[in-house]
Amino acid sequence: MSAVVTSPAFKANAKAALADTELQKALALVEVNFIVRRRAAADQLPEFEALRDEARDIKDHALAHLDLYLEEYEKRVVAHGGHVHFAVDAEEARRIVLDVCRRLGAKTVTKGKTMIGEEIGINSFLEANGVVPIETDLGEYLIQLRGELPSHIIAPAVHLTKAQVAADFRRCHADLPRDRDLTEPTTLAAEARTVLRQKFLAADVGITGANFLIAETGSSVIVTNEGNGDLTQTLPKAHIVLASIDKVVPTLEDLSQLLRVLARSATGQEASVYTTVSTGPRRADDPDGPNEYHVVILDNGRSNMLGGQFRDILRCIRCGACMNHCPVYSAVGGHAYGWVYPGPMGAVMTPALVGIDKTGHLPNASTFCGRCEEVCPVRIPLPKMLRHWREREFERRLSPATVRAGLRFWAFFARHPRLYGLATLVFARSLAWFGRRRGRFRFLPFARGWTRHRDFPAPMGSTFQAQWRSRRRSS
C-alpha cells in the first residue's frame, strides 16, 4: 500500500519535469534561497565545520551501538508510561497505528510532518480503514489536497507555485467566499491556518515523526517552524510517533550538536522555531497533553544496511541540503525520483529500501559533482555510495546493453595503458582535424545523446596524458 515506485521511469519523469514551466518556475527559487541562506548561517558560526565532524561521530557511535541504545531508549519510554512498538516492515507499522486508532474509536487523525508516514503509506491505509488523516504541515497539506508525494523532504510542496495553491484551495475549501484574496503566500497561509485550526481541536489521535530519539531520557524530538507538530501532539487523546531505528542518539548533549548543524543546513536558521522534547504521556497534574504516548520504531530494511557499504547513509538527519545543492534535483525536482525520498540521499536510500532492481536509473541521477557531500552536515559520502549502487547495477546486469558494451570497450583500453594512450591520441588528432574549421561538432556518431542538446567541442589535438608528460619533463 506504500506509494507506487516510479523510479525506473526517471528519464521519462525528468523529461516531463524539464518541460513543465510551472515546475521550473518553482524550482528556480530553490537554488537562490536554500543555498544562500545555508551559506550565511554556516559563515556566522565559526565552529560550524568542526560541529559537522562531531555530528558525524555522534551518529556513527549511535549506529555502532544501535541495539543497546534502542534498549536504553525503550526502557525509559516505558518507565514514563509510554509504549514502544518495533515494526519489521511498513505493513506491521501501519497495523500498529490502525490498532491504536481503532481502540480509541478515532474518526480523524491530525498529522505533523513525518517522512516515515510517507514511507509506509499511512494515509491511504487509514483512509481505506475508515480513519480520516489530515496533514497539518502547510506543505504536506497542499500535497494531500493534490494526492501527490512530497517533492522535498523538508519543503514537501516546493514544486508548487502560489497560483496552483490558490486553485487547489478554491477547489477543496467548500466554504471559501469567491471574493477572498488568495494571491499572496500570506493570505494562502492564513486560509490554511483557519481551516486546520478546527481540525486540530477535533482530532482524536495525533501522529508526528521524530527527528531524534534520546536514549538517556526516553524522549522523542521534533523540529518544526509552523507549530503544527506541537498542536498535533498536544491536543488529541493519543500521540503516535513514527520513527525509524536510526533516529536514536545517546544524550541531550548529543542532541545539542545535531541541532546546531540541522537547522543551519536545512533552512539556514540559527534554530528552527520549535524544538520539542517529548517524554511520555500526560502526567497526573498536567492540564494538557495526550493520555497515551506510542512510539513506532520502523526497520523496513535499515538493519540490513548496517553491515554493508551503505551504513553511512543511516547517519542522515534529513536536512535536505544535499538536494538543495544538487544540479540534477534543481533541474528536475523531487517527483522525478519516483518515490518518497528524492535528491542524492533519496538516490541512495531508495534502492536500499525498495530494491535496486526496482529503482532503475536512480544511481545514475548524479553528475558526481560532489556538492552534496560538501554540504552534508553529517558528512555522508553520497557520491561514493551512488558509485556502489552503480557497481551493483552492473554486476546484476541491470544496466542497459549499450552502457555495458561501452564500459567493456573502455575497460579493455584502461587495462592497456600504452594502447589507451595511442588510441586517445589518434582519436583526439582526427577529431581535431575534422573539427578544425568550426571548432565544434553539431553531430557525432555514437554521441547523439550529447549532440542532441548541445555542440561537442573539438579537441585541440593533444591528449591529457601527452600534456602531463611534457609538463613533467619541463619542470
Added chain:
Amino acid sequence: MSGRDTVMASIRRGLGVSGREAPRRQAVESRIAGHPSGLRPARGQLPPKERLELFVTMVERSAATVARVGALDDVPAAVAEFLRRHNLPMRAQRGADASLAAMPWAAETTLAIDAGPPDPASLAAVSRAMAGITETGTLVLASGPDNPTSLNFLPDNHVVVVTAADVAGDFDAVWARLREKYGESLPRAVNLVTGPSRTADIEQTLVIGAHGPRRLHVVVVGEAE
C-alpha cells in the same frame, strides 16, 4: 518471534555483535551516565553582561520583540503595553505559575488576566520560561500546570517572561539545569521556542504566523549580575 526480537536480531546481525559484549555495554552506560558535552560554540560562553546582550539580539533576530523591565512586578505593565500597541483585546491567559500569580495584575485596571485551563478562543497568553538560550535566542518552556503547553501554541499572541538570571549561554547549560530540577524524569514536554511561528512552504516566501503564535513578545526581567 515478535517484531521487536526480529528487529533486534537483524540489527545485531548487521553489526556482527551479540549484544552481550561487556565493552559495548560499558561504552553505552558511561556515555549516558556521563553525557559529555562536545565542542560548545564560543558565542554561548560569554560573561553574564555580554551574554544577556547577545541573548536579546538573538531573540530579536528571530523576529520576536523584546521588552526589558527591572523586576517581576513590572511585568503586568509590559503585557498591557504589548496588547495596547497591537490593538488587541486587554485580556490574557496564564497558568498556575507562582511567580506569575504573585504579580500585581490588579494594578493594570484595563487588563483582565485569566488563570486556568487553556481556552482555544484566547488571543493572548503569558508564560514563564524556565530558561533562555543565548546561542540561538531560544526560550525554554516546561510543561505542567504552571505553564500549560497549549498556551505556547494556541493563542495568536504569546508573551514569555524570562529573568536575566535564567538566561543561559547554550543548550548544554540548559540540559544541566533540567537535570538539576527534574532529576531523571523530564517534564512531559520541553518546548524550545525561537521566534514566532512561521512557514516558507509556499514559494519559499517567509510568512510569520503559521499554526502557532503570530507574535512572540519576550519580557526580560532584571539585569545581568
